[in-house]
Amino acid sequence: MTGLLTVVGLGPGDPRFLTPAAAEALGEATDLVGYGPYLDRAPERPGQRRHPSDNRVEVDRARFALDLAAGGARVAVVSGGDPGVFAMAAAVFEALEAGDPAWRDLDIRVEPGITAMLAAAARAGAPLGGDFCALSLSDNLKPWEVIDARLRAVLGADFVVALYNPISRARPWQLGAAFDLARGIREPATPVILARAVGRPDEHIRTMALSDADPGEADMSTLVIIGASTTRLVERGTGAPYVYTPRSYGVRP
Numbered sequence: 001m002t003g004l005l006t007v008v009g010l011g012p013g014d015p016r017f018l019t020p021a022a023a024e025a026l027g028e029a030t031d032l033v034g035y036g037p038y039l040d041r042a043p044e045r046p047g048q049r050r051h052p053s054d055n056r057v058e059v060d061r062a063r064f065a066l067d068l069a070a071g072g073a074r075v076a077v078v079s080g081g082d083p084g085v086f087a088m089a090a091a092v093f094e095a096l097e098a099g100d101p102a103w104r105d106l107d108i109r110v111e112p113g114i115t116a117m118l119a120a121a122a123r124a125g126a127p128l129g130g131d132f133c134a135l136s137l138s139d140n141l142k143p144w145e146v147i148d149a150r151l152r153a154v155l156g157a158d159f160v161v162a163l164y165n166p167i168s169r170a171r172p173w174q175l176g177a178a179f180d181l182a183r184g185i186r187e188p189a190t191p192v193i194l195a196r197a198v199g200r201p202d203e204h205i206r207t208m209a210l211s212d213a214d215p216g217e218a219d220m221s222t223l224v225i226i227g228a229s230t231t232r233l234v235e236r237g238t239g240a241p242y243v244y245t246p247r248s249y250g251v252r253p
């Protein structure tokens, strides 16, 4: 087979966050597959076909893309942020694992992008300077009991916690439940960052104490970071304080 399928990370929104390698993969594709608003972020190329799809049917979209590539196309499947973080790259391998054995002869690549967690952290300062972990709060693909157990474990182990998919119309209470769990384990003054639409024109970053964290201020374009016991604020002349987590833990330099 001569087909190529590249899963391309577009970064969080600002076109300057797109890597040159990702831009090259988009430019060389004969076919672009992805959620409509992401496709709109790829520059127009004459002769390139676009296949917009609904955001909910990731594995169907992956199968469609594999099928196109099997027919000889050079396909780019686009994803926001990094395609390997709660996104299309895993859906492509899921479809590959269960699909037509001939697909395994295709050239399949993953082109990384800046994930929302890293872009959000950079805006706030350096909250990921110590150990951290990332969780998706979406219980569409895993039961809430698993999320609850993981949250308790990582909060108890004093990781900085980044929460993807914190809230949506269909999942209105999960972020409130996560904040309640955190309040039972961490100090009220623990810094919490709500980073909305990072890299887009409507970007809005807010830092608050865990005691004041309000799930109503987050939406599905928000990345939430809950600090560890060592995460601290550094006040600046004007504007919100910087948030950082020292690299050292329990040892004096």
Ligand code: SAH
Residues within 6 Å of the ligand: 012, 013, 079, 080, 081, 082, 083, 084, 085, 086, 087, 114, 115, 116, 117, 120, 163, 164, 165, 166, 195, 196, 197, 198, 199, 200, 219, 220, 221, 222, 223, 224
């Ligand atoms: N692959 C994506 C994540 C997909 S999951 C990435 O690497 O960033 C979707 C979740 O990502 C959203 O609910 C939100 O929590 C987060 N997210 C994606 N883009 C974002 C942005 N520009 N600003 C803040 N959060 C974002």
